Amino acid sequence: MNRVGLESRDSAARTLETRAAHVRERANWMRRRLLRMIVDAGQGHPGGDLSSADVIASLYFDILRIDGSSPAAPDRDRFVMSKGHCTGALYTALAGAGFFAEEELDTYLKPESRLNGHPNRTYLPGVETNTGPLGHGLPVAVGIAVAGQIDKADYRVFALTGDGELQEGSMWEAAMFAGHRGLGNLTVIVDRNRLQQGAGTEDTNSLEPLADKWRAFGWEVVGVDGHDHAALLETFDRAAQPRNKPLVIIADTHKGQGVSFMRDQAGWHHGVPNAEQYAQAIAELEAEMN
Amino acid sequence: MAAAAAPSGMFDCRDAYVRTVEELAANDSRIVAVVNDSVGSSKLGKFRERFPDRLINVGIAEQNMVGVGAGLANGGKIPFVSGAGCFLTARAMEQIKADCAYSQQNVKLCGISSGVAYGELGATHHSIEDVAWLRAIDKLTVIVPADPWETAEAIKAAAAYDGPVYIKISRMPVPALERPAGAAFTIGKGEVLREGGDIAIVTNGTLVHRAIAAAEALAAEGIAARVINMATVSPLDTGLIAAAAQTGAIVTAEEGLAQGGLGGAIAEYCAQHSPVRMRMLGFPGFLPTGSASWLMERFGLTADGIAAVARELLEAKKAA
Numbered sequence: 001m002n003r004v005g006l007e008s009r010d011s012a013a014r015t016l017e018t019r020a021a022h023v024r025e026r027a028n029w030m031r032r033r034l035l036r037m038i039v040d041a042g043q044g045h046p047g048g049d050l051s052s053a054d055v056i057a058s059l060y061f062d063i064l065r066i067d068g069s070s071p072a073a074p075d076r077d078r079f080v081m082s083k084g085h086c087t088g089a090l091y092t093a094l095a096g097a098g099f100f101a102e103e104e105l106d107t108y109l110k111p112e113s114r115l116n117g118h119p120n121r122t123y124l125p126g127v128e129t130n131t132g133p134l135g136h137g138l139p140v141a142v143g144i145a146v147a148g149q150i151d152k153a154d155y156r157v158f159a160l161t162g163d164g165e166l167q168e169g170s171m172w173e174a175a176m177f178a179g180h181r182g183l184g185n186l187t188v189i190v191d192r193n194r195l196q197q198g199a200g201t202e203d204t205n206s207l208e209p210l211a212d213k214w215r216a217f218g219w220e221v222v223g224v225d226g227h228d229h230a231a232l233l234e235t236f237d238r239a240a241q242p243r244n245k246p247l248v249i250i251a252d253t254h255k256g257q258g259v260s261f262m263r264d265q266a267g268w269h270h271g272v273p274n275a276e277q278y279a280q281a282i283a284e285l286e287a288e289m290n
Numbered sequence: 291m292a293a294a295a296a297p298s299g300m301f302d303c304r305d306a307y308v309r310t311v312e313e314l315a316a317n318d319s320r321i322v323a324v325v326n327d328s329v330g331s332s333k334l335g336k337f338r339e340r341f342p343d344r345l346i347n348v349g350i351a352e353q354n355m356v357g358v359g360a361g362l363a364n365g366g367k368i369p370f371v372s373g374a375g376c377f378l379t380a381r382a383m384e385q386i387k388a389d390c391a392y393s394q395q396n397v398k399l400c401g402i403s404s405g406v407a408y409g410e411l412g413a414t415h416h417s418i419e420d421v422a423w424l425r426a427i428d429k430l431t432v433i434v435p436a437d438p439w440e441t442a443e444a445i446k447a448a449a450a451y452d453g454p455v456y457i458k459i460s461r462m463p464v465p466a467l468e469r470p471a472g473a474a475f476t477i478g479k480g481e482v483l484r485e486g487g488d489i490a491i492v493t494n495g496t497l498v499h500r501a502i503a504a505a506e507a508l509a510a511e512g513i514a515a516r517v518i519n520m521a522t523v524s525p526l527d528t529g530l531i532a533a534a535a536q537t538g539a540i541v542t543a544e545e546g547l548a549q550g551g552l553g554g555a556i557a558e559y560c561a562q563h564s565p566v567r568m569r570m571l572g573f574p575g576f577l578p579t580g581s582a583s584w585l586m587e588r589f590g591l592t593a594d595g596i597a598a599v600a601r602e603l604l605e606a607k608k609a610a
Contacts, residue, residue: 129360129361129389130388135353136385136389139385140358143361143364143369144365146346146365148365170357174358176351
């Protein structure tokens with residue numbers, strides 16, 4: 001069904017290198033496009049957008065079985081953006097995957113735009129559930145996975161969470177239940193950039209030992225470099241193998257990845273670059289592709 | 291809490307609820323039930339026997355319960371998410387707002403043992419704020435059925451409606467109301483159960499039969515009281531309210547807070563569009579220790595209490 005996903009699945013013969021190069025180009029485009037959106041809107045969450053861009057690009061431009069022209073297809077793979085504030089990354093991916101026209105990205109945060117500061121499924125095709133308040137996406141993803149389990153459906157469910165978001169109790173209610181149900185159709189990716197809004201996660205309310213926590217809740221756990229496209233694709237490929245446990249991929253990432261002065265700086269959680277900073281960021285991102 | 295059997299001629303609306311959900315489930319594989327360890331208090335044991343893979347028990351975790359319900363709806367199911375009204379609404383309020391209402395997911399939220407059914411267990415276990423809270427949430431239908439028939443019809447209507455619904459299901463025994471042949475339940479439509487032009491009593495849930503008894507007592511005194519069953523609080527049947535306001539006096543009565551719920555909704559409408567003398571009967575806030583029936587007596591949520599308030603209001607109307 002899917003332009004993006006099937007292309008990749010049908011062409012398993014394509015080398016990992018080719019696939020990774022495609023995702024790399026798309027992630028780079030997302031970064032440049034979302035920074036422009038944030039500068040135009042005068043607000044946004046660039047830190048988390050940039051840390052999650054490679055994971056999201058891997059999913060939308062290779063892994064997910066989706067069709068932008070058929071966003072409600074019952075057998076589509078689901079991607080739930082639990083860290084709903086990172087709309088720059090989500091909206092560029094949705095536009096790139098054909099859910100709406102790329103020009104609409106120019107309306108980001110403008111009055112009456114379908115591109116709200118947090119995703120809204122009643123506005124925008126491709127959004128599975130409205131998130132924004134943290135701790136909501138995972139329970140919903142678990143519910144979708146339970147529906148798939150009951151129906152013995154072959155769609156898969158992916159949820160991207162922030163790491164700071166794992167301080168929300170509802171995430172662990174959902175994690176416990178997913179483990180109990182053995183939801184092998186569910187994959188969670190933790191955007192482990194180690195920074196929350198104001199400080200490091202470990203300085204605020206520490207998450208470590210994070211992998212042990214998930215294991216204790218009945219999950220398979222793998223770690224991956226969240227900016228290594230080939231490694232991400234390999235990890236997602238392995239995640240597609242049949243299993244009887246939910247899988248969490250702890251993606252080691254950097255907030256602000258791709259822009260030197262934003263990298264690992266909590267201050268860029270919702271900072272907006274000035275003209276000079278924007279020019280530098282774009283120059284750095286363009287140089288990355290040369 | 292052990293449930294006492296309903297007295298003869300009186301019914302526990304949970305029975306109509308589970309019977310209807312089971313009937314729906316037998317004909318529609320999309321129907322599932324989601325509970326927070328509340329299989330017993332929701333009376334869903336038989337549902338579990340009949341449809342074991344369609345009873346999803348998330349354990350004691352209401353936020354996850356409502357989120358999972360929204361996810362099941364995303365996956366094409368019609369989930370009836372059932373839990374004690376107090377915990378379902380208060381603990382999972384943001385999930386109700388964001389995952390169900392704002393996301394417009396097809397989730398049916400069933401507040402069980404609602405109102406003051408848990409009596410002596412205290413204010414933590416009373417769900418008297420639920421209607422006030424939930425009617426403030428946009429695009430969430432709120433229904434408070436009055437008897438077994440209306441409970442069953444509301445469940446069927448909710449299943450047929452594509453969108454989020456909260457249904458406040460009583461545990462306090464109520465009689466089956468007399469209705470004209472061919473009566474139908476429609477979401478968003480109130481029901482005139484008794485005509486009368488001197489005063490209107492607008493009510494729902496467990497107060498409806500008490501309001502009818504109050505109207506009968508008033509009739510013996512030559513007062514014609516209209517009784518309106520306003521089962522759907524949101525969206526409100528404003529046409530019926532505007533007509534009720536023409537009587538010049540409205541009493542509201544509900545098994546919930548006196549402020550913010552059904553009475554509050556009607557007062558908001560009337561103050562702006564059809565100013566009318568009103569009295570709002572309900573509970574004042576956190577309640578003292580006492581059984582459900584004692585609390586209803588103590589705060590005047592009885593036929594006598596409603597009639598007394600109606601007389602006072604009519605005196606004020608005459609004096610004006």
